[in-house]
Amino acid sequence: MYVLVKAPNHPKRNKAGFYWEHIIVAEKYLGRYLRSGESVHHINEIKTDNRIENLFVCTRLEHDKAHGMKNVSLFKLKPNWKSKKCESCGVLFYGSESVIKKRKRCNSQCKNKKSIDKTCLYCDNVYSIPAASEKHYKYCSKICRLRAKAA
Numbered sequence: 318m319y320v321l322v323k324a325p326n327h328p329k330r331n332k333a334g335f336y337w338e339h340i341i342v343a344e345k346y347l348g349r350y351l352r353s354g355e356s357v358h359h360i361n362e363i364k365t366d367n368r369i370e371n372l373f374v375c376t377r378l379e380h381d382k383a384h385g386m387k388n389v390s391l392f393k394l395k396p397n398w399k400s401k402k403c404e405s406c407g408v409l410f411y412g413s414e415s416v417i418k419k420r421k422r423c424n425s426q427c428k429n430k431k432s433i434d435k436t437c438l439y440c441d442n443v444y445s446i447p448a449a450s451e452k453h454y455k456y457c458s459k460i461c462r463l464r465a466k467a468a
Contacts, residue, residue, distance in 0.1 A: 318364060318365075319337050319338070319339065319364045319365075320337070320338040320339070320364075320365055320367060321335040321336065321337060321338065322335060322336065322337075322338045322341060323335055324336040324341060327341065328350065329350075337357075338367045339357050339359065339364075339367045339372055340357050342367050342368075342369055342372060343357045343369070343372050343373075343374055346369050346372075347374065351374065354376055354377055355374050355375070355376065355377075356374070356375055356376065356377050356379075356380040357372050357373070357374055357375075358372065358373055358374075358375055358379075358380050358383050359371055359372060360372070360373065360398075360412075360413045360416075361413050361415055361416065362384075362416060383412075397413065397414065398412060398413055399412065399413070399414055399417045400417075401417045401420070403421075403422050403423035404421045404422055404433050404435075405422045405423070405433050405434065410423035432445040432446065432447055433445065433446050433447075435454055435457075437455075437456050437457035437458075437461050438455045438456060438461075438465060439456055439457075439461035439462070439464055439465040440457065440461050442457045442461075444457040
């Protein structure tokens with residue numbers, strides 16, 4: 318849950334005089350109010366972590382992409398963001414190091430897939446394995462595995 322703070326002079330405060338702390342922190346850092354269409358994203362996705370190094374201002378579209386973590390271009394805005402290849406669809410997704418360590422797939426649609434598409438390291442064929450499989454497959458068949466071992 319986001320943190321509300323007393324902000325009686327903020328133009329977007331609620332009736333009780335409160336407004337979102339993360340937005341106030343970002344606005345103070347920028348020296349201006351957020352423009353229409355701008356949003357503040359928590360890099361580590363902890364809504365109560367309102368340190369300026371954990372926040373950045375982006376467009377609403379970029380913010381939505383950041384939470385989907387699919388084809389996100391925000392890593393260009395934050396040099397400490399890392400990329401990782403989705404185990405299900407193979408698309409690169411981006412996030413802070415702590416997010417990347419935890420995630421194996423780019424979004425919830427890929428997370429809920431029953432199978433994972435992989436590419437054989439020997440013949441480059443695409444093949445599927447069960448998503449629940451604990452084994453890490455590298456080759457599409459025993460033949461490719463043996464050929465790669467012999468090479």
